[in-house]
Amino acid sequence: MQDAQQNIFAEGQVLLINKPLEWTSFDVVRKIRNTIKIKKVGHAGTLDPLATGMLILCTGKFTKRINEYMAQEKEYTGTFTLGATTPTYDLESEPTDLKDYSSVTPEQLQAIALQFTGELMQVPPMHSAIKKDGKRVYELARKGQTIELEPRKITIKEFEFTKIELPVVHFRVVCSTGTYIRSLANDVGKAAGCGAYLSSLCRTRIGAFTLDKAMTMEQAFEWIKKEVGSTK
DSSP states (O other): OHHHHHHHHHHOOEEEEEEOTTOOHHHHHHHHHHHHTOSOEEESSOOOTTEEEEEEEEEGGGGGGHHHHHTSOEEEEEEEEESOBOTTSBTTSOOBSOOOOTTOOHHHHHHHHHHTSEEEEEOOOSSSSOEETTEEHHHHHHTTOOOOOOOEEEEEEEEEEEEEETTEEEEEEEEOTTOOHHHHHHHHHHHHTSOEEEEEEEEEEETTEEGGGOBOHHHHHHHHHHHHHHTO
8 A cells, every 4th residue: 555655646646735724834744745655745835824725735746846836826815904913914923003993994995905906016024934144034033133125026916805894804815926915914004004914814726726626634635545545
């Protein structure tokens, strides 16, 4: 069974996984790697622990496709919470700088969505895995250091607020690779004049791969058993 397992996954498989809440992307890779018993497993684009949704895993020879998948367009849904900010731009840290959000209108939010649609220059969050002088900037940020990050060109193809339940606003975004939805939340909060942070996030699509085709971790383990069994 182990030889069959190693053979089909070494030859290459693409697994679409619905990442569970509070798991890191590497948690998913590690669990799958331990199950299929080969080391060559990678993912095509990190999701933060507090995000859920589409994670593409490649095994064996298909790990060569990772950069191709990472470069594809992404779609996200989720919520921003108005009236506060956090150091990490999401709920990895505590909300601070509370402000009144009651004057924010649907019309204002619609105008803000248009303002952040198209080609933009976006500053990544300080608490991110980007490297500065050879070190991850989140490691420097955790030590209390302030890091100046250069803005990066991104494209937001579609951005809409789908439901408004102040202080929570629901959104959908279609964007290029390299877009930080946490930074978008922070920028929306600045534009609204009351602050905002990312309070939930789900990646619903990468390129042509949609979340409704993804497996839970339990389904993935069952699928692996079935695939290995069919090769015996």
